[in-house]
Amino acid sequence: MSKPHILCFIDDDEIYQYTIARSVRTHELAKKTLIFGDGEQAIGYLTENLNNHEELPDIIFLDINMPIMDGWHFMDEFISLKPRLNKQIVIYMITSSVDPIDYDHAKRISEISDYIVKPIKPEMLRELVEKVERNNNLVN
Amino acid sequence: MPLTAKLNFSSRSLALFNLIGGGIITIGFIVIVGWLFHFKNLCGLLPNAAPMKFNTALCFLLLGAAFILLFYCDKYLPRRVCKALSYIVIGIAVLSLSQDAFGWSAGIDQLFVTDPWSYPFLLPGRMTPMVDFCFIAVGLSFLGIHSSHIAFRNMAQYLLHTVTIISLVVLMEYIFSASPQSSRFSMLTMMAVSTTLCFLLLSSAASAINYNLGFISIFTGSEIGNIVARKLFPRMVVILIVLGYVSVELERKNYISAEFGVILSTLSFLLISLFLIRDTLTDMNRLDLERSKAEEETKALNRNLEDMVMRRTLDLKQSNDRFIKILNSSPAGISLSSLDKGIYVDVNPSLLEILGYQRDEVIGHTSAELNIVTAETRKSMLSELHNKGYVRNADIVLKNKDGRELLCKFSAEFIDYNSQQFMISFLYDITDLKQVERNLQDAKKDLEILTDKLTYQNKRLLEFAQITSHNLRSPVSNLNLLIHFYKESETAEDKHDLWTNFETVVQHLNVTLDELLETLKIQEDTTKQREELAFNDVLSRVKDMLVGQIKESNAIFVTDFSKAPTIRYPKSYLESILLNLVSNAIKYRSPDRQPQIKIVADNVDGQLSLSVEDNGLGIDMIRHKQSLFGLRKTFHRHAEARGLGLFITKTQIEAMGGEISAESEVDKGTTFKVIFNKHF
Numbered sequence: 001m002s003k004p005h006i007l008c009f010i011d012d013d014e015i016y017q018y019t020i021a022r023s024v025r026t027h028e029l030a031k032k033t034l035i036f037g038d039g040e041q042a043i044g045y046l047t048e049n050l051n052n053h054e055e056l057p058d059i060i061f062l063d064i065n066m067p068i069m070d071g072w073h074f075m076d077e078f079i080s081l082k083p084r085l086n087k088q089i090v091i092y093m094i095t096s097s098v099d100p101i102d103y104d105h106a107k108r109i110s111e112i113s114d115y116i117v118k119p120i121k122p123e124m125l126r127e128l129v130e131k132v133e134r135n136n137n138l139v140n
Numbered sequence: 141m142p143l144t145a146k147l148n149f150s151s152r153s154l155a156l157f158n159l160i161g162g163g164i165i166t167i168g169f170i171v172i173v174g175w176l177f178h179f180k181n182l183c184g185l186l187p188n189a190a191p192m193k194f195n196t197a198l199c200f201l202l203l204g205a206a207f208i209l210l211f212y213c214d215k216y217l218p219r220r221v222c223k224a225l226s227y228i229v230i231g232i233a234v235l236s237l238s239q240d241a242f243g244w245s246a247g248i249d250q251l252f253v254t255d256p257w258s259y260p261f262l263l264p265g266r267m268t269p270m271v272d273f274c275f276i277a278v279g280l281s282f283l284g285i286h287s288s289h290i291a292f293r294n295m296a297q298y299l300l301h302t303v304t305i306i307s308l309v310v311l312m313e314y315i316f317s318a319s320p321q322s323s324r325f326s327m328l329t330m331m332a333v334s335t336t337l338c339f340l341l342l343s344s345a346a347s348a349i350n351y352n353l354g355f356i357s358i359f360t361g362s363e364i365g366n367i368v369a370r371k372l373f374p375r376m377v378v379i380l381i382v383l384g385y386v387s388v389e390l391e392r393k394n395y396i397s398a399e400f401g402v403i404l405s406t407l408s409f410l411l412i413s414l415f416l417i418r419d420t421l422t423d424m425n426r427l428d429l430e431r432s433k434a435e436e437e438t439k440a441l442n443r444n445l446e447d448m449v450m451r452r453t454l455d456l457k458q459s460n461d462r463f464i465k466i467l468n469s470s471p472a473g474i475s476l477s478s479l480d481k482g483i484y485v486d487v488n489p490s491l492l493e494i495l496g497y498q499r500d501e502v503i504g505h506t507s508a509e510l511n512i513v514t515a516e517t518r519k520s521m522l523s524e525l526h527n528k529g530y531v532r533n534a535d536i537v538l539k540n541k542d543g544r545e546l547l548c549k550f551s552a553e554f555i556d557y558n559s560q561q562f563m564i565s566f567l568y569d570i571t572d573l574k575q576v577e578r579n580l581q582d583a584k585k586d587l588e589i590l591t592d593k594l595t596y597q598n599k600r601l602l603e604f605a606q607i608t609s610h611n612l613r614s615p616v617s618n619l620n621l622l623i624h625f626y627k628e629s630e631t632a633e634d635k636h637d638l639w640t641n642f643e644t645v646v647q648h649l650n651v652t653l654d655e656l657l658e659t660l661k662i663q664e665d666t667t668k669q670r671e672e673l674a675f676n677d678v679l680s681r682v683k684d685m686l687v688g689q690i691k692e693s694n695a696i697f698v699t700d701f702s703k704a705p706t707i708r709y710p711k712s713y714l715e716s717i718l719l720n721l722v723s724n725a726i727k728y729r730s731p732d733r734q735p736q737i738k739i740v741a742d743n744v745d746g747q748l749s750l751s752v753e754d755n756g757l758g759i760d761m762i763r764h765k766q767s768l769f770g771l772r773k774t775f776h777r778h779a780e781a782r783g784l785g786l787f788i789t790k791t792q793i794e795a796m797g798g799e800i801s802a803e804s805e806v807d808k809g810t811t812f813k814v815i816f817n818k819h820f
Contacts, residue, residue: 015618015645022625073763096613099606119617121624 004136005129008034008057010042010074011094012066016118020061023122029129038066039074046081056087059132061120062112064095064102071095075109082111090132094120154211160345161208164338167192168201171334175253183257185334192332193267194253195236199229199275200338206282207346213286226282233275236267268330270310274303274339278346285349297354303343310336315381316388364427371420379412473567476555482506482518485562494548494569496541512538525552525563538567547571596794600663604656611656615649662791668710675701675741675750678711682718689726695735704741704748707816713792718752720785721812725754730807748816755809759802768802 007030009020017035024033034057036042042060049055064071071093078091093106096118106115116124149157167185174182175194183191192200202225209222235246249255249265256264267275281296281303310331331339351360358369387401396404467474473491477484484502492499495512507513517536524531531552538546552565622641629635679699683690707714722737729735738753759768769790793800799818804810 013614013618015622015641015648016614018641019618019621019625023621026628096617098613118614119620121621 003028003031003129004133005030005058006032006034006056007129008036008042008060010036010039010060010066010071011063012037013063016063020120020125023125027122027126029126039069039071039077043069043074043077043081046078046085050081050084051086053086056085057089058087058136059129060089060091061094062091064093064097072105075111079109079111092116092128094118149211157211157345157348158208160341161204164200164204164207164342166204167334167338168197168199168204171197172201178256180257184332190332191257192334193255193265193271195232195248195251195265196267196271196275196332196335198252199232199267200335200342202229203275203278203282203342207342210282210285210346210349223283226279229275230279233267233272233279237269237272237276239263239266240269240272270306271331271335274306274343277303278339278342281346285346293350294353297347297350297356300343300347301354301356303339304347307331307336307340307343311340312381312384315385364424367427368420368424371423372416375416376413379409379416383408383412471568473569475565475567476557476562477507477565479554479561479563482508482563491567494540494546494567495538501541510541511543512540521550521552522563525554529554531565545571547574593797597663600791600794604659604663611652612649615645615652618645619649659788659791662788662795665795668713668796670708670710672706672708673711673714674706675699675739676705678714678718679722679739681715682722685719686723686726689723693726693729693735695726695729695737698736698738699740701739701741704743707741707748709796709816713796717789717792717814718750720789721752721814724785724812725752725756725810728810729754729756747818749813750816751811751813753809753811758806758808758810759804760806761802761804769800 007024009017011017011020017037021033021035024030034042034045036045039062046056062071062074069077075091091112093112093115095102095115098117103115106112114128116128170185171183171192172194174180174191175197180191183197185192206222206225206229209218209225212218213222232248235248238244239246239249249263251265254264277299281299284292284296287293287296311333314333314336347354347356348360351357359366359373383405387396387405390396390404391398391401467486467488470488471490473494474488475484475491476486483504483506487499487502492502495502497510502510507518508515513536521531521534521536524534531550534550536548536550538548540546547570549568549570550565552563555562555564619642622638622645626635626638626642629638676699679697683697689695722739725737726735733755736755738751740751740753742749742751761768769786790800793814793816796816797818798814798816800812800814802810802812
């Protein structure tokens, strides 16, 4: 079963980056994986590939606490970029924060599909990806 | 002329006087008419009576008018006219008399009319000398009646009495029908009966003007003697006249001899006098009884009054006793002092106790003399008293005898005593109360500080919980995942690879724990030893520590510690704070500018502050305001950014009761401001 999606992870934690990359690889969850250490780098990539359908991610896994541009700042930038994007992108917030303020904040942003507290195990990641695939199939 | 007081007759008396004056004028007028139309009866007023001379009638007309005007002499014109009329009458009479005296004719006798009815031995139209005299006397008395000299007034009064007596004598002659021709005496006094009546009326009425002078005063007083006089005299006059008449008539008709007539009339007079005296006596006794009754009543009233006064005095004394008791037992210090100089007139024991003086040291002295109150305080209290009429619970500072300052509540009011104004003042010593209040306030302040401290210790604990959550959760979750992979790993190479990652996470965890421990240490050690530190010294040590970076960045320092050169603070903290802020300023310098770091110390109302301003990259404050001082927050992609420095700095400052804040603009620079003693 060939995986149709490009997954994008935005997180400054190198160990997390390692574990995610490994999970995706092991379970063959993606056609392609993008990893950025902070929001600014990710926005830079999206801006560069605005019309490039093949390079834009289908799902973004976004951390909150990052240097330079944190998750919230990224969402602001993303929302202003969204009308010009050539693709429907699903965003999951993946964070170690159990702060109810952060949770409520995420709930108020409609572009964020879900708020998931770390750690995220490979199976859970697969379920999330497959859920998006099912939805996309329904739409198609 | 001081007349007004003399002319205060009742309106009834005044009407009577006017009536008399008017009557005289009328008589004069009628007689003049009689002369002009030759009615003899009209001239004599009575049938067959001797006629009044024309000139006499004229004089009466003028005198009648003058008499009325006597009562209006307080005004200028009536006074002048009255005098003028009197002078004219005197002039006519003098002229007429001089004719008799020197035997010449001035041509005034028949100036207006001819006199066909004159007695043969008299010149026609001429007034008799007695009439002349009477006119002169009445005229002169009118001139002197209002004089300010008592002598003139007395003279006027006796002149009038003389005229009254003359006219009475003439009247007797008429009544006893003595023939006018029968004696020399009669010739001198010869007057027409109407003239006589007019003189009698005029002279007696005019003598009533100065009723307290001459014989008239006998009848006008209100003493018992005056009453007797008023009662007896008219009756005696009437009796004498009647008796005289009867005896003269009897003698003339030859019923009795002259001697017997005298005996008869004398006896009758004695008898009637006895009745009169008895009658008067009864009246007098009745009056005396009434008077003594009135006296008794007055005495009773007096006694009553005395009783009342005594009762009042007793009441007053009781209330005075009560007042003194209140004064002596009142806890308030009460004093009575003169308003002008502030001399103590009376003070109560409480005041003496408050001020520490003996009574005789205070009475008769002023508060300024004893240095109890300053001149300004007294002045301001007095002006408040004058403005509002009272002072209530004003706070003032007094000095007692030992010179110790006392805080007092002061109230005062005016009080009238012996028609002099005094100030009564009430004093409460609230020095101890104030001390308790201050202690309470201090305690409250301490509590507030404690609450503050607890509040933000609480806040820091919450922050710490967040930090633990954020900074410990992620390595732990990473470890979880790594363990998961390790279990599933099949190759040795893979296991080794995972192991390296384990090491990284553990290291990471170690660092985080170290940092947390460091902050915990700072938070626990709030009683860190403070010492006097010069900002300049601390900065130069910091510069020594950063010598490499400063050289490399070519940073310029601008400092101003003039407003607050030193501070009492833990040395290691101040070094650490300054080191962090300065190294941040160098670290996040702009590549386009030479870094300039401005450090200024300030002291605003005892709040010591230090600001560190740079011209570096700046921070997006809108976005990062919340997380600026958080742990592991970095805002620049920079090799050395660990996100630790500001968190430690903030922790140290807050542990010492301070506050740190930042202002920044991207690509302009950042200013950190530390207030060292914001909370305690």
